[in-house]
Amino acid sequence: MFHLVLFLIFAVICVAGALNFLLQRHPVNSALSLIVVMGSLALLFLLLGAEFVAAVQVIVYAGAVMVLFVFVIMLLNAGEEEKTRGNKVALALGVPGLIAFFILICWTVSAARSQLGRVSIGDFYVPTQQLGIALFREFLLPFEVTSVLVLIAIMGAVVLARRERQ
Amino acid sequence: MIPLSWYVILGAILFAIGVASFLIKRNIITIFMSIELMLNAVNLTFIAFASRWHQVSGQVFVFFVMVVAAAEAAVGLAIVLAVFRTRETLNVDQVNLLKL
Numbered sequence: 001m002f003h004l005v006l007f008l009i010f011a012v013i014c015v016a017g018a019l020n021f022l023l024q025r026h027p028v029n030s031a032l033s034l035i036v037v038m039g040s041l042a043l044l045f046l047l048l049g050a051e052f053v054a055a056v057q058v059i060v061y062a063g064a065v066m067v068l069f070v071f072v073i074m075l076l077n078a079g080e081e082e083k084t085r086g087n088k089v090a091l092a093l094g095v096p097g098l099i100a101f102f103i104l105i106c107w108t109v110s111a112a113r114s115q116l117g118r119v120s121i122g123d124f125y126v127p128t129q130q131l132g133i134a135l136f137r138e139f140l141l142p143f144e145v146t147s148v149l150v151l152i153a154i155m156g157a158v159v160l161a162r163r164e165r166q
Numbered sequence: 167m168i169p170l171s172w173y174v175i176l177g178a179i180l181f182a183i184g185v186a187s188f189l190i191k192r193n194i195i196t197i198f199m200s201i202e203l204m205l206n207a208v209n210l211t212f213i214a215f216a217s218r219w220h221q222v223s224g225q226v227f228v229f230f231v232m233v234v235a236a237a238e239a240a241v242g243l244a245i246v247l248a249v250f251r252t253r254e255t256l257n258v259d260q261v262n263l264l265k266l
Contacts, residue, residue: 004168011176018183018203022190030196034203037180041206044173048217053225057209060232065202065239072243073195076250081193082257094189098182105178109171116170117218124217126225134222135229146233153237160244163251 003121006047013040025080027073031066038062049125173214180207194249194256198242205235 017036024030038061045054109116135143184204191197209228216224246256253261 007168007172011172014176015179015183018180021199021203022183022187027193027195027199030191030199034199037203038206041210044176044210045213048173048213050213050217050225050228053209053213053228056229056232060236061202061206065236068239068243069195069199072246076195076247076256078193078195078256081191081196090189095186098185098189101185102178102182106175109174109178113169113171116174118167118169119173119214119217120167124220126222130222131225134226138223139226142230146230150233150237153241157240157244160241161247 003047006121007044010040010043010047014044027078027081028070031070031073034069035062035066038066047121048119049121049123052126052128052131170214170218174211177207177211177214180204180210192257192259194246194258194261195243197258198239198246202235202239205231 014037017033017040020033021030021037024033038057042054042057042062045051045057181204184200184207187200187203188197191200209231212224212228212231216222249261250256252266255261
């Protein structure tokens with residue numbers, strides 16, 4: 001019951017934030033509603049017993065990545081986006097395709113509902129220690145590869161954002 | 167006790183909204199943010215399945231997704247800065263040539 005109420009509250013906040021993200025025309029408003037989505041997703045992660053992932057979600061996503069976005073929006077002085085008619089083909093193919101994709105997922109999930117089963121609060125709890133052991137033993141090679149990827153991304157960002165000298 | 171399918175359908179709703187805003191939005195920064203929304207929806211399904219089948223590896227994968235998203239945001243925003251310097255616009259409809 002407790003789990004159900006909390007899930008419904010944060011799921012509704014999540015979907016409302018995502019819809020607000022879609023409907024707002026100013027990029028700063030979109031960024032702030034995306035932060036709402038990420039915060040409520042962190043609480044849904046907590047309900048599923050992933051406390052360290054929830055903390056990282058708040059610190060890295062809602063903190064670092066969104067600060068970067070808001071910084072760039074303010075640096076470029078991005079105003080409200082102009083109303084354009086957009087690409088006709090993208091709308092004509094994209095919207096029905098999207099609806100079909102969504103219906104397909106819902107149909108597949110409801111067909112496999114009995115196999116998917118149920119989750120309850122406190123059923124599965126991952127301490128940070130266990131997560132660290134998994135990350136540094138089983139997933140050591142992907143972890144190291146990811147660190148190289150981040151290094152390349154940092155260098156690429158510095159090179160791309162540098163002003164060209166005449 | 168709630169069904170796992172609710173979490174999966176919530177992830178599908180968020181992903182669909184992300185795809186819709188990717189198609190509809192015209193501002194290049196907002197398009198980047200809708201990619202982040204889609205990645206978040208995927209993370210939710212990862213965590214939900216990890217919780218259902220008691221696997222830690224699902225949560226480890228979420229970390230990798232987060233790192234890739236952060237790297238993509240850094241490089242992507244640097245590209246946005248470079249595009250804005252040369253074109254003076256953020257509207258993707260006006261950025262349709264590789265060459266100036």
